[in-house]
Amino acid sequence: MLSICLKRIVMKKYFSYGMIGVAGALSVMTGMEQKRLTASFGSIVPEVLPFTPEHEVVVTAKTFTPDESKFLLGHDLISRGVVPVQVNVQNNTANEYSLCASSVDMPHIDPSKVAFKVSKSAIPRAVGWKILSFLFWPLMIPSTIDGIRTYTYHRNLKKDFHAKSLKEKGEVVSPYSTFHRILFVPKDKVKEMFAVTVIDLETMEQRSVETHLSKRETAKTAESMS
Numbered sequence: 001m002l003s004i005c006l007k008r009i010v011m012k013k014y015f016s017y018g019m020i021g022v023a024g025a026l027s028v029m030t031g032m033e034q035k036r037l038t039a040s041f042g043s044i045v046p047e048v049l050p051f052t053p054e055h056e057v058v059v060t061a062k063t064f065t066p067d068e069s070k071f072l073l074g075h076d077l078i079s080r081g082v083v084p085v086q087v088n089v090q091n092n093t094a095n096e097y098s099l100c101a102s103s104v105d106m107p108h109i110d111p112s113k114v115a116f117k118v119s120k121s122a123i124p125r126a127v128g129w130k131i132l133s134f135l136f137w138p139l140m141i142p143s144t145i146d147g148i149r150t151y152t153y154h155r156n157l158k159k160d161f162h163a164k165s166l167k168e169k170g171e172v173v174s175p176y177s178t179f180h181r182i183l184f185v186p187k188d189k190v191k192e193m194f195a196v197t198v199i200d201l202e203t204m205e206q207r208s209v210e211t212h213l214s215k216r217e218t219a220k221t222a223e224s225m226s
Contacts, residue, residue, distance in 0.1 A: 057097060058090040059196045059209040073164075073182075074157065075118050081187045082114055085213070087166065087196065089179040097198040097207075100170035104196050107189040111161035114184045119154040172201065 064084040066076040077084055087104060091097055101108055166181040173179040195208045 056091075056093045057198055057207060057209060058092065059198075059211045060088045060090075060214060061194075061196075061211050062086050062214040063190065073161070077114065077118075077184070078187065080117050082109060082117065083185045083187050083190050085183045085185050085190070087181055087183060087211075089173050089196070089198065091173045091175060091177055091179070094175045095203075096175060096201040097173040098170050098201055099166070099173065099196065099198045101166040101168050101183060103170075103198065104166065104183055105194040106183065106185055106191050108166075109184040109186060111165045111184060112158055115154060115158040115161050119150070119157060173198070 062085070064072065064078070064086065066078045069078055069084055070076045073084060085104075085106070089097070089099065161184075164182045166183050171179070171181070190213070192213050194211055196211050197206055197208045199206050
């Protein structure tokens with residue numbers, strides 16, 4: 001009887017060690033998966049923007065290619081039904097101008113929703129980890145690690161998208177400066193020609209600038225993205 005009890009204790013001990021080993025291995029695998037998905041963000045500021053003093057306010061715009069989206073935003077958003085449209089405003093006057101997301105005559109998606117579109121793929125995995133951790137307690141370790149990494153990843157993605165996008169509350173284009181922001185547009189709502197309205201903060205006069213989408217490279221060459 002005593003020997004049977006000892007055998008059971010030893011089996012439980014080795015089972016626990018085995019489960020801890022499995023948890024450790026899965027934790028490493030989870031870390032590798034998160035590393036693969038972690039976005040590296042590039043600057044959306046063009047290396048060179050031609051200076052055109054003959055116009056007081058110049059507005060240019062371009063859509064990102066899948067490669068540009070992946071390089072500058074960490075992900076190919078086009079494959080997810082979202083087209084990043086970069087809007088560049090060049091203020092060649094001594095006045096301040098204001099514009100917001102609604103200043104662009106094109107439907108757009110909130111940056112937080114775009115970030116969720118990207119990171120929601122991790123939700124089924126996180127739920128699976130939680131269920132398994134209730135059944136086998138050693139799996140609580142990789143489950144917790146995965147949860148923390150997923151949360152951090154989503155937070156950084158949301159922060160970057162929000163920082164680079166046109167704000168709803170409006171932003172100021174300083175005198176003699178250039179301004180670069182992104183508008184996230186549904187793929188089926190992209191317009192080749194649209195208006196961008198800026199407001200002179202001194203006179204409160206509205207100025208509508210007709211803008212054409214360009215396919216010109218603005219950030220990096222194709223070689224530097226590969």
